[in-house]
Amino acid sequence: MDEGAPVWITRARPGALATAERVAALGFTPIIEPLLAVAFLDAELDLSHVAALAFTSANGVEAFVRLSAERSPPVFAVGRATAKAAQDAGFVSVSSADGDVEDLCDLIAAGAPGPVLWAGAREPAGDLVGMLRGRGVMARGVSVYETIERLPSAEMLARLGAPLTVLLHSPRAGRALAKLLDGRSTPGLRVLCLSEAVASPLAGFVEPGSVACAPRPDESALLDLLNG
CATH class of the missing domain: 3.40.50.10090 (Rossmann fold)
Incomplete structure (x- = not known):
């Protein structure tokens, strides 16, 4: 990926903030727009x-x-x-x-x-x-x-038509993204997943070869894919 390229952080806050700091330290531009929100019971x-x-x-x-x-x-x-x-x-x-x-x-x-x-x-x-x-x-x-699933902003949805890398940390986020991609053309989308289970809901909703999974379920391994 080019330096400064946008990376969509989809995980819920506050974890999204820590991930964004790590993404920025690697030279990319993090965009925090969670697909999920946490509600305490x-x-x-x-x-x-x-x-x-x-x-x-x-x-x-x-x-x-x-x-x-x-x-x-x-x-x-x-x-x-x-x-x-x-x-x-x-x-x-x-x-x-x-x-x-x-x-x-x-x-x-x-x-x-x-x-x-x-x-x-x-x-x-x-x-x-x-x-x-x-x-x-x-x-x-x-x-x-x-x-709880949340709908991204209109600005974030508009970015799906441009080159963009997405980070997914959970199967729930994978399902939420699949719903958003249904019927959309996203030729420049690259999806990086924490595991195969996270990537599974995306089958049929993204371009072949545009999904990669971390070799182990660890965020450091996931972020290593940014330079892959």
Whole structure:
């Protein structure tokens, strides 16, 4: 990509702000126009008999700390960004799977000291609780936030007809983008996805060869694709 080329940041705030800083540091022009917004839920947290916490996103961490002052249970996080969010929130014992939900399941199954509480999205991308139970780990989940699709501005939609690179971090964002692209001609669009699961909803809605997936579900790997 040419230096200064526009890169559309589609993830929800506040994560979009951190991504935009990294994109700008690489010499590109970030455009923050989320396809999703995060809404925190007034969930009731029952931490009785909970030996560890599991988070599959930084949003889950933020939602949890809004509801509880408890920071003593060990935390198992899906990746480094989620782990950092937990550490910044005051959790002392934080382990990162540095991967996806399956990697997190493996990490918890190997090291959880007892029953696990997962705090996450109302519509999660993967069933961590079910996977843990299948491995013999006592686990339950609570929805502490939800993601809501939002329509980009008319100015952003007009950019779809020009050369543009899009960053997608979740299957939900992939589905939202697919809806926007239905019936549109976007010959200059390049879509960079965090994983194959994120890219899957785009089949049939983008030009062949215009979608690339990070080799691992990590934002650093995703941003490496910008220079690919």
